[in-house]
Amino acid sequence: MYIKKINLKNFRNYRDLDIELCKGVNIFYGNNAQGKTNIIESVYIASTGKSHRAQKDADLIKWEYEDSKIKVDYQKEDNEKCIEVYLNRNLQKQIKLNGARLCKIGDLIGNLNTVIFSPDHMKIIKNGPVEKRRFMDIILSQVKPGYYYNLVQYLRTLKQRNNLLAEAKINSSILKTIDIWNEQLAYFGTKIITCRHEFINRICCMSEDIHKTISKEKEKLGLKYNSSIEYNINLEKKIKENFMEALKKTIKIDLKRGATHKGPHRDDILFFINGKEIKKYSSQGQQRTALLSLKISELKYIEEETGESPVLLLDDVFSELDIERQKYLVEFIRRIQTIITCTNIEHIEKFKLDGSTIYRVAEGAVEKE
Ligand SMILES: Nc1ncnc2c1ncn2[C@@H]1O[C@H](COP(=O)(O)OP(=O)(O)OP(=O)(O)O)[C@@H](O)[C@H]1O
Ligand SMILES: [Mg+2]
The missing domain is CATH 1.20.1050.90 (RecF/RecN/SMC, N-terminal domain)
Structure with a gap:
């Protein structure tokens, strides 16, 4: 299973973000408070229907905007799939799978599987x-x-x-x-x-x-x-x-x-x-x-x-692990799609991960390097 595209509209500090991911390791780096975890959070919401850190859905909507949308296109076995999550300050959250509205969060969970790992865990x-x-x-x-x-x-x-x-x-x-x-x-x-x-x-x-x-x-x-x-x-x-x-x-x-x-x-x-x-x-x-x-x-x-392998979401974990543990983790991520965030790109670049893509995150904008 792997994610092909993420599209965020008025989500957290993103006005309109469109990014394509690679099948391997996707590294998002940048200074603090730029929007790295927000990307992981959006994928986690598409996976489970809920944020791993927000108390209320309204906190996810970009300040001063009424509504927000997360769209994740992914490949599961031989099928192309799409999950859309619509958030509105005054209405209930709406979730669609391949364009069809889901009535319950229970119908969403199990479609896009993820494993999330951050120091907070x-x-x-x-x-x-x-x-x-x-x-x-x-x-x-x-x-x-x-x-x-x-x-x-x-x-x-x-x-x-x-x-x-x-x-x-x-x-x-x-x-x-x-x-x-x-x-x-x-x-x-x-x-x-x-x-x-x-x-x-x-x-x-x-x-x-x-x-x-x-x-x-x-x-x-x-x-x-x-x-x-x-x-x-x-x-x-x-x-x-x-x-x-x-x-x-x-x-x-x-x-x-x-x-x-x-x-x-x-x-x-x-x-x-x-x-x-x-x-x-x-x-x-x-x-x-x-x-x-x-x-x-x-x-x-x-x-x-x-x-099938789930998508692995690693939020700021490399800085917390010593070199032995970093190496161990890297051996696992080589074979599955991973989204990594870090503030120091050297933490991860030294492992020379073939087929990885690097993105620089600054003030709610993402640039592929
Ligand atoms: N609803 C919102 N509307 C607009 N901006 C928001 C909203 N919620 C959070 N932000 C902004 O998003 C930024 C935080 O993004 P994020 O948590 O992704 O940072 P980060 O790059 O992971 O930083 P760190 O390296 O410190 O973990 C902050 O600047 C915060 O002010
Ligand atoms: Mg963060």
């Missing part, structure tokens, strides 16, 4: 479970048909169950209906848990191997899906039963706090190096290596699942 390793769940959900939504739908249904049911818990404080008779919500929550939740477990098991082996190589056999990276529901391998029926049981057991505390305490919305991933939890004991460098291993595994996982 250290949050996956360092921060709390929210970032970790988002990491799993974005990948699984891209590769597993139905995952995104199940997630949306799960979160909707969760909200309804929580509303009922709140209402039950005033009117306890309403609790009679909670079984309906428990049943639905366990139904969709089980599907999410099963997918996430399988994903973590697969990615754990891949990232362990990669990390071992980068750390010159010194470190063993471990990943564990930490679920609030007991997991039984390949037994969805049993997981659902465990889920229902857990909901019954925690009903008192759920009622007291007006929130549901068990389920995949509470789950986490734990990362270990040589058996010790990374968050607590590892150095910055070890954490960066773990993230690099994880991101390369993500890429391999998507390739294995879909049979």
Whole structure:
């Protein structure tokens, strides 16, 4: 899979940008605050329907303009495809695939697959479970048909169950209906848990191997899906039963706090190096290596699942990696389409990437060199 063209109208600091990308490595360089990340962001929006950094869609529209458009032309297998995202300050976002309007973001995800990697993604390793769940959900939504739908249904049911818990404080008779919500929550939740477990098991082996190589056999990276529901391998029926049981057991505390305490919305991933939890004991460098291993595994996982390479988006990562890790990453990007941003072109030029294209970014204008 590779992107052929990007067209941005009134997007961030771009008035009207039209660029063609090469199949290999596309390097965007320039000083700070010129519009490099904005390009990565636009591709990520075409891929997932959402920005990886903006709170609101309106922030994406160029100041003093009413609307904005992102258009990405790409090749998938033998087909030419086009994604258009229309943003308007007063209207809902509109997305089109090959000219046909999509009703749901779920219909967009999985068309143009991407893996994004920036220093900000250290949050996956360092921060709390929210970032970790988002990491799993974005990948699984891209590769597993139905995952995104199940997630949306799960979160909707969760909200309804929580509303009922709140209402039950005033009117306890309403609790009679909670079984309906428990049943639905366990139904969709089980599907999410099963997918996430399988994903973590697969990615754990891949990232362990990669990390071992980068750390010159010194470190063993471990990943564990930490679920609030007991997991039984390949037994969805049993997981659902465990889920229902857990909901019954925690009903008192759920009622007291007006929130549901068990389920995949509470789950986490734990990362270990040589058996010790990374968050607590590892150095910055070890954490960066773990993230690099994880991101390369993500890429391999998507390739294995879909049979096609995703587009890799590397925002300012080279300056953060030492030469050994830079070399390791470069070996991967040689064979897939990559969009790289950097402030110092020397960081990447030294690797003499054949078939790469260099673009200079300055004040919302891009020039091919
Ligand atoms: N909605 C908007 N309208 C106009 N300009 C915007 C908007 N949002 C952000 N900008 C401008 O875009 C620029 C930031 O772009 P971007 O984040 O792509 O920078 P960058 O080149 O990646 O910089 P760095 O090297 O610091 O990461 C800033 O100058 C900012 O003022
Ligand atoms: Mg940037």
